[in-house]
Amino acid sequence: MRLTLPYLIFFVWFSIFSCSSSVSNPLNGKHLRVIWPSWSGNPKVLLGPLKGGVLLDYLSARFNFTHEMVPVEGGLEPTVGRGQLNYLIDNQCDLLINNIIPTVSRNKNVDLTIPWTYDNFAILIPVPDETANINAVIKPFQWPIWLGLGVSILCVIIALNTIQQFLDQPSKKETNAIELGDDKMVQAKTTNYYIYVYGLLLSQGGPCESKRLSIRLVAGVWTLATFTFVQAYSSILFTYVVAPVNRPLINSIYDIFDNSDINLFVRVRTIDLLIQKNDTTAIYREIAKRLDSKSNSRCAYISECIQKVTPGSSNIFMEASSFAKDAIKVEFNKTGKCNLQFATEGFATIVSTFALPKQSPYTKTINQGLLELQQSGIIDFWELWFRPMPPQCNGKPPNGNTAPKKNSSLSFKNLTGAFIVLLVGLSLSSLAFLFEKIISIREHRLGRSRNKVRFAGTK
Known part of the structure; x- marks a missing residue:
C-alpha cells in the first residue's frame, strides 16, 4: 500500500496534466489550411507579410499542428472577384496570415486575432534634386x-x-x-x-x-x-x-493642404479604411477630398503608385512603412540610385491582425502564440532580418543634427544668389560706363566744333 499510493498520485497528476494540456491546445495534431499571400505558389503581385512564413513555422512547432497552403489569385478584398476573406467565410481556409486592418464589418464576418504588428502610414516622396539657392x-x-x-x-x-x-x-x-x-x-x-x-x-x-x-x-x-x-x-x-539646396517636397501630411500642386496617391483598401472609420476627423476629411478630386489617385498595386513618384515630380505616395521600405529597396536594386525617401513625419499608427473563420476553436490559441512572440520581441528582430535596407538608401530623410562624416565645401548652388547680384552689378556698371563714354565722346566732338568755329571767327 505504501508503494501503491505514490504511483496512484503520480498517475492521477499525469492524467490531469494530459487532459488539461489537450484542452488548452486544440491545435494539437490538427491539420490547417493556411493562406499566406507571399507564398511562392501565389502571384507575385499579392502583398503579404514577409515574416509570415516564420510566424507560421513557430506556431506550428509551438502548438504541434501541420498545415498546407491554399493558393489564391486575388487580394484581401478586391473590388472584382473573390477575395481572401471569402475563403474564410466559405470555410475553405482555417488561418489567413496577412496585414489585416481590423474593422467592424470584418469582425462581423471573421474572427480577428490580437494585433501582431504595429506600423504607421509613411509618405514616400521623390528624393529632391539640388536647386540653385x-x-x-x-x-x-x-x-x-x-x-x-x-x-x-x-x-x-x-x-x-x-x-x-x-x-x-x-x-x-x-x-x-x-x-x-x-x-x-x-x-x-x-x-x-x-x-x-x-x-x-x-x-x-x-x-x-x-x-x-x-x-x-x-x-x-x-x-x-x-x-x-x-x-x-x-x-x-x-x-x-x-542651407541645404535639396529641400524635400513635403515634411508631413499637413503640407499637402497648403500646396495644390502636390498629388497624393494611395493603394485601394488601405488609407480608405481609416477614412471610413474616422470620417468625422478634419484631417481625414481633407485627405478624402484630395483623393476624390482626382480620379486616378487610387492604385490597385504598389508598383502602379511607385511608377508615378519620380524625381522632379510633385507626386507622393502614402503606404504602410513596411511595404514602403520594400518599394524603396526594389527601386534601388532596379536603378542603382536612391530615388525615394520618407517624409520627415509619418501619419496614423495602424495595427494588423490575422483572421480565422467566425467562431473558430483555434482563435484563442493563436492569440496565445502571438502574445508569446510579442513578449519575446522576436517579431521586431524578424523585421530587420527580412527587410535589410541598403545603408546608402534607407529611406530616412537627412537629419541635420547628425554630424557629417566629412566636411563638405559650399557648392556654386549655395552662392548662386551672390553671383547673380555680382552679375547684375557688373552689367549696370558696364552700361553706365558705356553711357558715360558716349556722353564724353559727344562733348569732345562738340568742343572740337566750338573751337573750330571760334578759330574761324578770329580769322
Whole structure:
C-alpha cells in the first residue's frame, strides 16, 4: 500500500496534466489550411507579410499542428472577384496570415486575432534634386524690412539734401574752406551724400565732410541704423547660404493642404479604411477630398503608385512603412540610385491582425502564440532580418543634427544668389560706363566744333 499510493498520485497528476494540456491546445495534431499571400505558389503581385512564413513555422512547432497552403489569385478584398476573406467565410481556409486592418464589418464576418504588428502610414516622396539657392541673398529679411530699408534710404538722402540746401540759402559763399557755396560745390555735396548713405549700408564707410550739427545728427542716426541692419543681415545670411539646396517636397501630411500642386496617391483598401472609420476627423476629411478630386489617385498595386513618384515630380505616395521600405529597396536594386525617401513625419499608427473563420476553436490559441512572440520581441528582430535596407538608401530623410562624416565645401548652388547680384552689378556698371563714354565722346566732338568755329571767327 505504501508503494501503491505514490504511483496512484503520480498517475492521477499525469492524467490531469494530459487532459488539461489537450484542452488548452486544440491545435494539437490538427491539420490547417493556411493562406499566406507571399507564398511562392501565389502571384507575385499579392502583398503579404514577409515574416509570415516564420510566424507560421513557430506556431506550428509551438502548438504541434501541420498545415498546407491554399493558393489564391486575388487580394484581401478586391473590388472584382473573390477575395481572401471569402475563403474564410466559405470555410475553405482555417488561418489567413496577412496585414489585416481590423474593422467592424470584418469582425462581423471573421474572427480577428490580437494585433501582431504595429506600423504607421509613411509618405514616400521623390528624393529632391539640388536647386540653385537664388533667394539666399534676400531671405534674411522679410519684404516689409526691405521696403522699410528702401524708404529709410530715401528719407535720409532727402533729409541731408534738404538741410544742406536750407543752410546754404542765406549766402552762396561760405567762409568755411570745406563748404563752398557755389552751385558746383552744392552739387558735389549732394553726390557725396548719396555715396555716404550707400557706402555705410555696404559696409564701405565714408567721411561726413559737413561740420553742421544738424547734418551730423542725421549722419549719426544713419550710422547706428546701418550698423544694426548690416550686423543682422550678415549673421542671418550665413544660415541661408549654407542651407541645404535639396529641400524635400513635403515634411508631413499637413503640407499637402497648403500646396495644390502636390498629388497624393494611395493603394485601394488601405488609407480608405481609416477614412471610413474616422470620417468625422478634419484631417481625414481633407485627405478624402484630395483623393476624390482626382480620379486616378487610387492604385490597385504598389508598383502602379511607385511608377508615378519620380524625381522632379510633385507626386507622393502614402503606404504602410513596411511595404514602403520594400518599394524603396526594389527601386534601388532596379536603378542603382536612391530615388525615394520618407517624409520627415509619418501619419496614423495602424495595427494588423490575422483572421480565422467566425467562431473558430483555434482563435484563442493563436492569440496565445502571438502574445508569446510579442513578449519575446522576436517579431521586431524578424523585421530587420527580412527587410535589410541598403545603408546608402534607407529611406530616412537627412537629419541635420547628425554630424557629417566629412566636411563638405559650399557648392556654386549655395552662392548662386551672390553671383547673380555680382552679375547684375557688373552689367549696370558696364552700361553706365558705356553711357558715360558716349556722353564724353559727344562733348569732345562738340568742343572740337566750338573751337573750330571760334578759330574761324578770329580769322
